[in-house]
Amino acid sequence: MTDKAPTDDRADASSGFFDETYDAEQLPDPLPESPFPMFEEWLAEAKDRKDIPNPNAMCLSTVSTDGQASSRMVLCKEVLAGRGAVVFYTNYDSRKANELAGNPKCALLFHWDHQGRQVRVEGQVTKAPDSMSDAYFASRRWESRLGAHASAQSRPIGSRQELVEKVMEKAIELDLDLSKVIDGDGRDLFIPRPANWGGYMVWATGVELWCDGAGRVHERARWDRDLTDAGGGFEGGPWRVSRLQP
Numbered sequence: 001m002t003d004k005a006p007t008d009d010r011a012d013a014s015s016g017f018f019d020e021t022y023d024a025e026q027l028p029d030p031l032p033e034s035p036f037p038m039f040e041e042w043l044a045e046a047k048d049r050k051d052i053p054n055p056n057a058m059c060l061s062t063v064s065t066d067g068q069a070s071s072r073m074v075l076c077k078e079v080l081a082g083r084g085a086v087v088f089y090t091n092y093d094s095r096k097a098n099e100l101a102g103n104p105k106c107a108l109l110f111h112w113d114h115q116g117r118q119v120r121v122e123g124q125v126t127k128a129p130d131s132m133s134d135a136y137f138a139s140r141r142w143e144s145r146l147g148a149h150a151s152a153q154s155r156p157i158g159s160r161q162e163l164v165e166k167v168m169e170k171a172i173e174l175d176l177d178l179s180k181v182i183d184g185d186g187r188d189l190f191i192p193r194p195a196n197w198g199g200y201m202v203w204a205t206g207v208e209l210w211c212d213g214a215g216r217v218h219e220r221a222r223w224d225r226d227l228t229d230a231g232g233g234f235e236g237g238p239w240r241v242s243r244l245q246p
Contacts (some may be wrong), residue, residue, distance in 0.1 A: 033239055
């Protein structure tokens with residue numbers, strides 16, 4: 001006598017059990033052609049929650065020409081969904097900038113633990129146009145603009161006091177009227193963008209979206225595309241998308 005196959009009722013019951021036990025936020029089915037609209041939506045929701053100080057913080061990983069990887073947290077200042085690019089700003093003499101000059105590829109990671117989501121971005125890197133860097137630099141608080149002039153980022157310094165003194169010396173060199181800070185918020189202080197400070201654009205070649213699920217049965221999908229050099233930037237080809245096992 002042969003064993004009978006499970007009845008439909010039993011299969012339906014099992015399906016209900018596993019759906020409930022391994023509950024997770026669902027990625028769309030079918031998956032969208034581009035990951036960027038959902039990426040933008042997740043970033044906006046993280047900002048709206050207001051329960052973490054820097055929802056736009058991302059881990060930036062670079063690799064030196066001798067193969068040494070390094071990571072640090074930076075702030076995403078813009079997502080250009082239509083172009084498939086992410087923008088951040090830094091000192092062009094920093095370690096990260098030197099590594100990008102020798103190997104213009106990087107990886108980014110956004111991790112919103114409180115929402116059970118993460119976004120991974122891999123791509124090619126170019127410097128942002130001067131006009132974009134100028135506009136963003138002008139929007140920063142005066143203290144941050146002054147600090148960008150004073151700090152030789154990633155270079156050794158003897159003490160905290162020496163760093164503070166460098167900031168004060170730079171204020172004198174720039175002939176800043178600090179009475180405007182006493183009488184107001186310093187927005188009227190003209191502090192030009194230093195030549196060694198500006199933006200980078202990360203042109204995505206790969207993006208992964210991930211949602212937390214019980215029992216480590218997560219939701220995960222990846223998009224890949226090819227880039228064509230467009231003179232100072234890139235044009236992206238169509239995305240290829242796959243749902244991945246966690």
